[in-house]
Amino acid sequence: MTFAExxxxxxxxxxxxxMSGLEYMERMLAGELAGPPIGRVLDxxxxxxxxxxxxxxxxxxFDFCNPMGTVHGGWYGTLLDSAMACAVMTTVPKGSTYTTLEYKVNIVRSIPLGMEVETIGTVQHGGRSTGVAVGEIRGVEDGKLYATGSTTCIVMRIAPPA
Incomplete structure (x- = not known):
């Protein structure tokens, strides 16, 4: 994946x-479309x-730590928001867009610095006007659960220009 500079x-x-949200995400993953700069910044x-x-x-x-030297909750939230909202995006049809209305994060344990994690977003409902998804952050090597989340997104049909 390449990121927008x-x-x-x-x-x-x-x-x-x-294009549909799924097509957009597939093209971004393939490097045909630039990924969001926040991914480059937050690794x-x-x-x-x-x-x-x-x-x-x-x-x-270390750059993502709070004053106590642990990973800031905002990093967990950013990864969960991205995975859950992008999962909803894969259900959005051509001619529509979406955005996060709300999301919730439950941190289970602190992620050790330098440990690779996987954040999985899964849609529970992908409708015409809303999308609901859940997510989890797990350690790649240890498989442990580090955080969970849930989101509601609004889906908006954009009228073509007159």
Missing amino acids: RPEDLTTPEEALS YAATHVEHGKVIFRGTPR
Whole structure:
């Protein structure tokens, strides 16, 4: 996956609306479309995409710590929001867009710095106006559960220009 380095690298709204969410995610994973710059900054990227499911992998660095030296909850939240919302995106039809309305994170245990984790987002409901998904963060090597999450996204049909 390649990441956008400047605004011009991102897909235009018109181009994004010309494909389904699944097609968009597949093309991004294949490197045909630039990934979001936040993935480069926070060291995570999509590794698997299918209808209703997206997997990201990431590794927390010291830069992502809170004042107590543990991984900041915002890093957990960002990975979960990305995986869960992108899973919903895979159910969004051509001509529509979506955004997160709310998400919740439950941190089970602290992720050790430098340990690669996998964040799995799975759709529970992909409808015309809403999408609901759940997620979990697990250690790649140890398989332990580090956090869970849930999200509700709004799906919006965009009318073509008159």
